Amino acid sequence: MTEIVTSQTPPILHGPSEKEKKYDRQLRLWAASGQAALESANILLVNSGAGTVGVETLKNLVLPGIGKFTIVDDAIVSETDLGVNFFLDESCLGKLRSQCCAELLQELNPDAQGDWYPKEKASVNLGQILDSMPMYTLIMYTLPIRPEDLAAIKTYGRKHQTPLISIHSAGFYSYFQINLPGAFPIVDTHPEVEKTVDLRLLHPWPELVKFSQEMTKDIDSASDHDHGHLPYVVILLHYLEKWKEGNGGEYPTEYKAKMAFRKMVSEMARTNNPEGGEENFQEAVSAVNRNVKKPQLEQSLEEVFDHKLSNEVEMSSSFWMIARAMKKFYQKNGCLPLPGGLPDMKAQSSVYVKLQSIYKAKARKDALEVLETVRSSPGGKDVDPAEVDMFCKNASFVKLVNATAEGRDFKQILQQEKQNDELAEAIGTPLSLLPIYLALSATSHKPLASADEIKADIVGIWPDVADDMRVMQSSEEVARAGGGELHNISALTGGMVAQEAIKIITKQYIPIDNTCIFDGISSRCQVLRL
């Protein structure tokens, strides 16, 4: 190593690193934590079939800086490849498609490390390769595929708990399907900022009550200026107490009571001023519906609380330790930890800042209580406080994807979609895209099947659809494509698949559950749990 000689005052290399500059526009979506997850990810693409959609997907992962990728593909580049695949050129003809694509993709981003199999022209034994390779963060495979290769991927996925994404693009149609290994929790779901506001008006804590009481003790004799600058949180807390006095200690949580409470608050606004009203009271009135409500568990969090840990991985995961501590907190306090944010409101700056600090302090205290519970549980000593903070801030929006095996009765889904279609024709809603999925699936292992063969295959498994016109039409379109991809459809599909892959890798935002079917003729897609 060479020592870098510096003068007395070291020259400053200013600003964020080159890498941060390069990724600046996406860091604003998933922050440094998401970027770190991407950079440590190792992705496998089994690039079967016509080979474009997989490479287009990979392109959208290499650009944002995926750590490593490997392409398995034993096809040799032919003329037809050149017409649809942007990552192959004339010089690739006759060479291994895996190597050519990996090298051209690698050029897109020197930060990503690309590899390929097989190393020489020969057919591959995927099972053998998988056994000899490192752990993958995610495996993507494109259809049509050899049945034994598919089996090898599924075996690997089960054994290593690896998320799998299958992708099939043919003609104007495509679909992709995500298979997650068991329940997949996401804490950083990026809910809309305004939804995350929790003022805890019906569950105030002593510091907030004290602050509010002090501000309102002379509310009726306060100067117009002071009265017109009471923050709406304080106004509501004051009148909620008043309401309780007149209503047997009950809060106005039912619709009728809420309306009466709103009326009460709006009547307390002073109108004998030049403006003929008070903005802070208007804010208070319009905040009633959203903020005067009993704490209630979101269904998604209820699923988290009710989840039964099913394996080793779950037992030792910090997510489930925090979830258990969170449940304890909820049972003890009757509410979730306070997120701590305070929306803007009319108030004097100093008062607003004080109120803001009361909310922040409470949020810190709640988070600390959860952290202590976590720390005192077995194996909880090493849990990162930042992870607890994040969980507390997002508690209401934590999502468990793929929580149960429910919703996978294909026959039932088929009937449901058929019923919807009957209604759809009458009211003009879009028709189901399930027939496209059926037709594509029928060619999972035989791309050159004729329309009749596809139909026969589908009807063989689902006799109910024998007379379904749309299944017939989809079969004909898939047969016409003959396993060929349209670049544009594959590029578009590749964008959608990569989007979901990024959500899975970064564990941010909620990925679709679990199949997205795209129809390039109507520019439309449908998501179904299949």
Added chain:
Amino acid sequence: MPVKSALPPSSQLPACPVQHLPLGLSSVQTNDRTHSRRNMDSFTSVEPDFVLTHAPQAKVLMVGAGGIGCELLKNLVLSGYGEVHIVDLDTIDLSNLNRQFLFRYEHIKKSKALVAKEAAQVFNPNTTIVAHHANIKDAQFNIEWFRGFTIVFNALDNLDARRHVNKMCLAADVPLIESGTTGFNGQVQVIKKGVTACYDCTTKETPKSFPVCTIRSTPSQPIHCIVWGKSYLLNEIFGVSEDESAFDHSEDADNANEIAELKKEADALRKIRDSVGTEEFPQLLFDKVFNADITRLRSMEDMWKSRTAPEPLEYKTLKEEAPVVDEAFLQNDQKVWSLAENLAVLNDSLDRLSKRKAELIKETKGNSEPPAITFDKDDPDTLDFVAAAANIRSYIFGIEKKSRFDIKQMAGNIIPAIATTNAIVAGLCVLESFKVLKGEYEKAKEVFLTPAGLQRLLAPDRPRRPDPNCPVCSVYRLIVYVDLAYATLDDLINGFVRKQLGYGSKDLAVSTEAGVVYDSEEEDNLPKKLRELGIGQDSFITVVDEDDDDTFVNVILSIHQATEPLGDKHIKDLEPDKAPEIPRKPKKVPAVESVVASQTNGKTHALDEDPNDGNNKDLKRARQDDSEIVRLPKRLKTTTQSRGDDVVIVDDESGTGAIVIDD
């Protein structure tokens, strides 16, 4: 029925060729599958055969070779389009490389249009790619030129250029496919004159500006202090002078005294500007803007009746606490600096900027004004200066400090952008182009990416009809042949508009792109030559009928130099039997004013790469279509902050905090 691609493989057209299937699946190629499906109407809308035969003959224009542009160019080339023109003035920046995949590290600072052409050309030698490293608003790209294209694609990042291309496509009657992205959101729209709504059929938000007093005297939000640092302080010290575009002067008259004081303040600041580079400068500047000016403001007691008064700072005491800022410190973008740390960064950035200034002065050798250093979000010296100055000011006014990362976004109008969204949007653009090629506008879709709607992801919607009140597309357009050497405004208005177009004695207002040149109270320009009024070849002139009854729609005249002599009239008459039938405006319906509190102002944010570009979509628009019912998610929210008397509305893109300000 026509059979699938009969073209040889070397033509590289994306029919649905039977691919070689790897992994030993099959090697049989069947090229003769016919298709016989005529039952579903929708199937006929994009027919591969049709695309195959028409795309190679089509000549298309792509305006913008950025995020969407790179994807689009690749898709156009691999969809077999015959001729693609690219126009882009931009050069490649490091922050483009996370998505603009035609560009590499070694291309930084090179022309986007030229590099994109080079990179894409190899993938289909049959496509002619023509690159123009130029501004789409240049005179060479006139209506005639636009008319030469089958389809125009907008892949732009700013409102101004989008509106320009929209206008040109309407004037040339060429279909336009408009697209934009913001983070995971995106949108594609087909614009065809008289058939679908144009870009300007919905009002677009103009760049945000703030009252001078909010920025200079009574800031209440971080953004006010950031604008102060960027548009006032930086410019006064290192730039030309006050960046006026940031300020809204409409309230100046109400605050005349304060405005006069502020002018004095700025003059005094300009005086200490001469000390830039000296050892005393940092303290001189600090004492001026963070002490003296604040002390003066504080003395204005009326101002602080309902606000917390600002606290002046002492340079000496703060300097003692200021740490040494090193590389590691400045690398941490996300940390919110302490007050003393902000001072350290401010002084450090002052040092760097002063040296640059000295260098610039040396280069010009005093012969002319040295070039100004202006704010650039990717220039760390200016960013550090603005971030530190804004934070110190925030501290003084009791406003929350921000990290440099956040300040960069707010000051630089940064909109998040990723490869995936661009790939989806570009793919949708090409799908729509197939329908346009076929002239099937009724099947075209306006598609929104709806990342929050996990059940659909895409929301295709029937295209909107043109707004009959749209000032851009619901107008009557006409070419006027003029002898520019002689023609006066009088020739045009009294000789042509009133006599030939049938305006007679109607009340008129006539304007050029620069403003009104004639109305009932402004007739002084009549004897002037058109040229003196800045009207020349390809100028647009708008004629507005000011009568309340039987009102003509606005008429837009495109000025062309006549090729034959025109005699005394200087303007070519219309063909005798071809007097135009100018449509009438629909009767005005009084607008319903919202009287609810300010938080119901449903302002929305741009769906663009650039927030300047307030693409103000009515998100609640829920139209029914033969196949779709769409309820668009509320992508954006409006926060209303109202402390004191100062109500400011800031549009904040949910989650990402992109704030619209001027740039």
